[in-house]
Amino acid sequence: MAAGETITSSEYISHHLTNLVLGRFADGHWGLAHSAEEAKEFGFWAIHLDTMFWSLLLALFFSYLFWKAAKNATAGVPGKLQNFVEIMVEFVDNSVKGSFSGRNPLVAPLALTIFVWVFLMNLMDLVPVDLIPRIAGWLGVHHMRVVPSTDPNVTFALALGVFVLIIYYSIKIKGVGGFVRELTGTPFETKSPLLKPFFFVVNLLLEGVNLLAKPVSLSLRLFGNMYAGEMIFILISLMYGAGWALGLFGGALQFVWAVFHVLVVTLQAFIFMTLTIVYLDMAHNEHH
Amino acid sequence: MEHALLVIAAALMMGLGAVGAAIGIGVLGGRFLEGAARQPELIPMLRTQFFIVMGLTDAVPMIAVGLGMYVLFALAG
Numbered sequence: 001m002a003a004g005e006t007i008t009s010s011e012y013i014s015h016h017l018t019n020l021v022l023g024r025f026a027d028g029h030w031g032l033a034h035s036a037e038e039a040k041e042f043g044f045w046a047i048h049l050d051t052m053f054w055s056l057l058l059a060l061f062f063s064y065l066f067w068k069a070a071k072n073a074t075a076g077v078p079g080k081l082q083n084f085v086e087i088m089v090e091f092v093d094n095s096v097k098g099s100f101s102g103r104n105p106l107v108a109p110l111a112l113t114i115f116v117w118v119f120l121m122n123l124m125d126l127v128p129v130d131l132i133p134r135i136a137g138w139l140g141v142h143h144m145r146v147v148p149s150t151d152p153n154v155t156f157a158l159a160l161g162v163f164v165l166i167i168y169y170s171i172k173i174k175g176v177g178g179f180v181r182e183l184t185g186t187p188f189e190t191k192s193p194l195l196k197p198f199f200f201v202v203n204l205l206l207e208g209v210n211l212l213a214k215p216v217s218l219s220l221r222l223f224g225n226m227y228a229g230e231m232i233f234i235l236i237s238l239m240y241g242a243g244w245a246l247g248l249f250g251g252a253l254q255f256v257w258a259v260f261h262v263l264v265v266t267l268q269a270f271i272f273m274t275l276t277i278v279y280l281d282m283a284h285n286e287h288h
Numbered sequence: 289m290e291h292a293l294l295v296i297a298a299a300l301m302m303g304l305g306a307v308g309a310a311i312g313i314g315v316l317g318g319r320f321l322e323g324a325a326r327q328p329e330l331i332p333m334l335r336t337q338f339f340i341v342m343g344l345t346d347a348v349p350m351i352a353v354g355l356g357m358y359v360l361f362a363l364a365g
Contacts (some may be wrong), residue, residue: 010361224347
């Protein structure tokens with residue numbers, strides 16, 4: 001955003017919705033896209049640098065914080081950090097115990113990582129809309145979106161990771177034959193060889209949709225919630241350009257929406273974690 | 289013409305999603321209150337389950353809202 005230049009409201013909105021995209025231009029050299037059209041030309045190999053940076057930074061922050069708490073853990077009276085980490089771990093432990101009936105040492109740490117990481121990524125939505133992009137602008141970076149979970153790449157990456165785990169554990173616990181039998185033999189079962197091929201197709205259709213709906217709904221639910229929330233923050237912040245009275249009113253609206261959004265942020269992280277645990281539990285069980 | 293159609297499409301997506309979510313969560317909330325009135329000691333557990341099911345009910349309408357906002361602002365300018 002160049003200083004001293006007035007922009008229209010739709011330009012302001014599209015500026016806040018553009019990622020910092022690194023990709024390969026048509027003539028072969030790599031560089032940053034300067035507009036949305038250029039970014040679209042990059043095709044599959046476009047990398048959203050701002051999303052990568054913020055998601056990795058938050059992951060490192062979470063890992064460092066929890067590692068430090070574990071390293072300095074005492075059996076006596078705990079300090080504040082240890083207390084907080086213990087609350088989180090106990091919360092996730094209770095959630096896993098309530099929903100997961102198998103034996104798998106991966107599930108609880110996975111649930112903790114998903115919950116805290118998605119929560120931290122969503123929390124970036126509460127940072128004022130213009131703050132970090134303005135600072136980045138001074139440093140020469142002209143587009144920056146700070147909420148990784150508004151980027152469908154991130155939400156799909158998380159959901160695809162969970163999907164791979166679902167299939168892996170389904171095949172590991174039930175065997176390839178058992179997995180295929182579950183996909184093609186339920187919910188309509190028959191012993192008659194005449195009906196078998198017909199039910200095979202119907203079952204495969206139903207179970208296939210059921211299976212594919214899991215990662216798609218997981219990722220798009222998080223994306224939709226966060227994108228809509230960020231959108232409303234951007235729209236309210238348009239008011240700041242309309243004079244003192246509307247600006248103050250906009251400030252109050254931002255506060256109200258932020259308070260509501262705290263609930264959405266936590267809830268979406270919790271739902272992502274709970275559904276991951278439930279899907280993994282379904283992958284471990286023998287049959288419906 | 290295309291701009292107008294995009295705006296109407298976004299409005300339909302968000303509006304129908306809102307209707308579905310409102311009815312679904314309204315029924316869910318009513319059942320929650322009923323269950324809480326029958327057994328107040330179960331309220332914390334019921335509240336957790338309420339939020340989980342609310343998140344699921346809200347999922348597809350929220351997907352529609354997210355995509356509607358994308359259509360409205362990124363496609364229709």
